[in-house]
Amino acid sequence: MENDFARFNGLLTTLDELYESLYSAMRLAPTAYFANIDDVTKEDFKAFSAGELMLGHRDMFNVQAQMRCLNALKCFHRPSHDISGRVAGKYPGILLLENHDDVIDTIVAINSTKTAIKHCVQDRKPDGSHGRNHLQKHE
Structure with a gap:
């Protein structure tokens, strides 16, 4: 997994843009x-x-x-x-x-972006057991 600040920052920006799009389009x-x-x-x-x-x-x-x-x-x-x-x-x-049909693609994109953010930061605490296990898989 890529755990780099630029990717994380880009994903947050994308998520904000998707929310703005959703909020302006949904009725x-x-x-x-x-x-x-x-x-x-x-x-x-x-x-x-x-x-x-x-x-x-x-x-x-x-x-x-x-x-x-x-x-x-x-x-x-x-x-x-x-x-x-x-x-x-x-x-x-x-x-x-x-207008569910008009915004469903945006909702799917939001969920995908949230998942990408979760994967990007999941090993941010390498001292925890999950983080250690995750890092060991890539060694």
């Missing part, structure tokens, strides 16, 4: 939903997985939900290292488009 349906969930720590996730904890959330609908969904679309990173990676990328919202 939102008036109905939307978003569950505003507080940050879930690793301990919370373990308790939730064991059935010992219910995750609290606040429901949002329509315009308020649309704004929260649009903001959440760009957030695909872990907010802090205390947050479980398994839940950090979850998207608890429903955003309906009236």
Whole structure:
């Protein structure tokens, strides 16, 4: 995997351009939903997985939900290292488009770019076990 700053920077620029294109082209349906969930720590996730904890959330609908969904679309990173990676990328919202067919190619390109960014930075911590294993494969 190429782990170089120029490629990473280029991918971020591409992602921003794709989001701008998506935001300017999409027509939102008036109905939307978003569950505003507080940050879930690793301990919370373990308790939730064991059935010992219910995750609290606040429901949002329509315009308020649309704004929260649009903001959440760009957030695909872990907010802090205390947050479980398994839940950090979850998207608890429903955003309906009236012109889905017009923007599906842009959405596919956004997802591909996010995947490329993930691969570009996956071994940024060579002291972690995954990073060590990844680097060893290339030696």
